[in-house]
Amino acid sequence: MVRGGLTLIHMGAEAKLYRGIYAGVEAVYKYRVPKKYRHPQLDARIRAYRTLREARALMDAGINGIPAPAVLLVEPEEALIVMEHVEGRLLGEILEHVSGRRLEALFRMLGRIVGRMHEAGLIHGDLTTSNIIVTKDGRLVLIDFGLSSKSRRLEDRGIDVHVLLRSLESTVPEAAEHAYKSFLEGYGEEAGASIAEEIAEKVREIRMRGRYVAERRQSSLEAVLHNRE
Ligand SMILES: Nc1ncnc2c1ncn2[C@@H]1O[C@H](COP(=O)(O)OP(=O)(O)O)[C@@H](O)[C@H]1O
Ligand SMILES: [Mg+2]
Structure with a gap:
């Protein structure tokens, strides 16, 4: 067509x-x-x-x-x-240029949107800063739902947030923690503070798992290299 x-x-x-x-x-x-x-x-x-x-x-x-x-x-x-068509720029493109209050406001707003989405049982599936548009008048619009699913599981919600945090860290490592804190506040406003805390805990767990896998990979690589010597 x-x-x-x-x-x-x-x-x-x-x-x-x-x-x-x-x-x-x-x-x-x-x-x-x-x-x-x-x-x-x-x-x-x-x-x-x-x-x-x-x-x-x-x-x-x-x-x-x-x-x-x-x-x-x-x-x-x-x-x-x-x-x-949504007029605006990708969050990932403007992140380097925002800080302080504006960064906090942006991520609190994002937290509310994602909190509401998860409360509605919708998982985005690829929640990176390249899949979020910031409009000229400062609104946020989510795009790219091709990997989305319906779920209320904490694990699935945690993965969404984990993916976002990772993409945040790779674009603005120095501001990621600050932005994430605001995100969780916003998330709590929609989903409840105790759910937001559960999500934060889940994300910590997912990150530990990732680290554990990376370390094992590293040590088995070292073992291989060592045996070759
Ligand atoms: N509705 C839209 N309005 C404006 N730009 C969009 C829209 N949908 C997608 N885009 C642009 O196209 C890019 C790719 O779209 P996306 O759905 O994320 O596909 P992909 O799966 O290839 O990442 C986005 O990063 C964004 O720049
Ligand atoms: Mg995309």
Whole structure:
């Protein structure tokens, strides 16, 4: 399904994104590209499935008051979603330029959004600072729900927050802790302070697990190297 006047704006591993007009409004066309290494029929099913999953999550978010682009059209067979274009910049791009009160406000607001989303039973699945748009008037909008799921499990919520914290640390290591603290405050305002504390504890546990795995990898690598000497 090709419509006139589309401009490529992003080429990801899974999807190509175009900017254009749909039904008179500024829109983004997210098209999942075929993967040659997959069996064609299986490939078509996977792309249709992920397209549906993303469209459902976008609509679910909207219903629950979580800021996400409005869905304008879904064509699972074509692996295409057309959604509202959100004017703004990615959180990851502006992070280096914000600090102090503005950083706190931004992350408290993000905490409230994610807290509300998790309370609605929705897990984002790829909550990095590249999947959050900051609009000109300072609102936050979540995008890229292709890996989302429905769950109320603490573990799944914790992974969402862990992924966010990790991407925060890789963009602004010096401000990550400060921002995370504000995030948890906001999360608590929506989900309750005790849930926010449980999440923080879960994230600590997930991080320890990661470290443990990395250390084991390191020591078995050292053992191999040592034996070679
Ligand atoms: N609704 C939208 N409005 C504005 N820009 C968008 C929108 N959706 C996606 N983008 C832009 O396209 C990029 C890739 O989209 P995304 O859904 O995150 O795909 P990918 O799975 O490839 O990361 C985003 O980082 C953002 O810059
Ligand atoms: Mg993305």
